[in-house]
Amino acid sequence: MNAVTETTNVVTPAAKTNENIEEFSVIGALFLTFFKIGLFTFGGGYAMIPLIENICVEKKKWITHEEMMDITVIAESTPGPIAINLATYVGYKQKKTVGALFATLGMVLPSFCIIYIISRFLDNFLEITWVASAFRGIKIAVALLIVDAAFKMFKKMKKKPFPLVIMLLSLVAMMIIDMLALRISSIVIMLMAALIGLVAFLASGNNRKESVKQ
Amino acid sequence: MIYLDLLIGFLEVGLFSFGGGYAAIPLIRDVVLSHGWMDDATLSHMIAVSESTPGPMMVNLATYVGSERGGILGALIATTAVVLPAFLFILIITALLKKFVKNKYFQAVLSGMKPSIVGIIFATGVFMAMQNCFWKIEAGFDAAAIALTLLLGILYFGSRKVMEKGLTPIQLICISAGIGVLVYGI
Numbered sequence: 465m466n467a468v469t470e471t472t473n474v475v476t477p478a479a480k481t482n483e484n485i486e487e488f489s490v491i492g493a494l495f496l497t498f499f500k501i502g503l504f505t506f507g508g509g510y511a512m513i514p515l516i517e518n519i520c521v522e523k524k525k526w527i528t529h530e531e532m533m534d535i536t537v538i539a540e541s542t543p544g545p546i547a548i549n550l551a552t553y554v555g556y557k558q559k560k561t562v563g564a565l566f567a568t569l570g571m572v573l574p575s576f577c578i579i580y581i582i583s584r585f586l587d588n589f590l591e592i593t594w595v596a597s598a599f600r601g602i603k604i605a606v607a608l609l610i611v612d613a614a615f616k617m618f619k620k621m622k623k624k625p626f627p628l629v630i631m632l633l634s635l636v637a638m639m640i641i642d643m644l645a646l647r648i649s650s651i652v653i654m655l656m657a658a659l660i661g662l663v664a665f666l667a668s669g670n671n672r673k674e675s676v677k678q
Numbered sequence: 679m680i681y682l683d684l685l686i687g688f689l690e691v692g693l694f695s696f697g698g699g700y701a702a703i704p705l706i707r708d709v710v711l712s713h714g715w716m717d718d719a720t721l722s723h724m725i726a727v728s729e730s731t732p733g734p735m736m737v738n739l740a741t742y743v744g745s746e747r748g749g750i751l752g753a754l755i756a757t758t759a760v761v762l763p764a765f766l767f768i769l770i771i772t773a774l775l776k777k778f779v780k781n782k783y784f785q786a787v788l789s790g791m792k793p794s795i796v797g798i799i800f801a802t803g804v805f806m807a808m809q810n811c812f813w814k815i816e817a818g819f820d821a822a823a824i825a826l827t828l829l830l831g832i833l834y835f836g837s838r839k840v841m842e843k844g845l846t847p848i849q850l851i852c853i854s855a856g857i858g859v860l861v862y863g864i
Contacts, residue, residue, distance in 0.1 A: 541784075541788055544693075564768070572734075579737075601856070609850065610803030612834070617700075621792070651694050654795065664790070
């Protein structure tokens, strides 16, 4: 890994072949770096932020600290895995679309291989009695983890009447859907909430900036 | 057609999961329950496995469901579908629309959507806990599950008062597995 980046630093921009080598080695370094991050971080996107910061900002200097902050905010406002958002951004900054592609691929590949292998044998594994017992316990922990994730997001939320009412309405709506086993996707609730957000913003007059400064 | 269902289902998940891994759980639950692919117990196993293996949780969950339903091709399709919206969003935003995220209408939409997602995740977690304790059991409730929910809840949330950082999710999963074996037998 280090050898790869050293070669990128000594390259003279004039030489065409060297440029190509540089191109490949940066793309290779992006792939390998995000492969390592994907392979060694447990706990998903937020657990990866400090590691990505350490490698991409401090060690490799691929992006600045300010860019890292900006992209974290953007990642929170765009859908999808936060780790993917970060990898795509860093890759794009270095080598445009190709860089973005390889950084993202590096991030996804370890998960993909590990989970694919597990999914092939977990069903058989679950037929063993003590494993099934263990998973009956785990099922209870998972429900708690989901509630905890919601708690953590709730703590970061602005405690103003508007978001609180939206949250409560969504909670009740989702509970009713679950209890009655209705075939309504949670996306319907989210889209309604989005519409309410937009209408409330328009009704309050769009020149009043404080209504959107969340 | 299973591959098309996986593609559309996980594109939806990738497109609406604002706020990372756990925001995707209600969405993935919608997809697997509405197609009759899995029940809540299997979903719990998947979440535990995804939380205990490295990498982004949403990618793990997509690969898992895809592989269960459609083998290696299914896994590839579901994983690509869940990643694609995030990838394209960032590409478009950094290449063309640097100010899009600050756009006031987009922010207004988010101001409704974000608290809604918190409510939906809350409801999903609470519902799954209730299902563990009260559902589909002749007696009406499962005393052992209720006791375990309380015990693990006190342990997990209480650990933050005692230890500096509290138990990690992986530690909680390991403890619950151990207790599960003790309670439900070998």
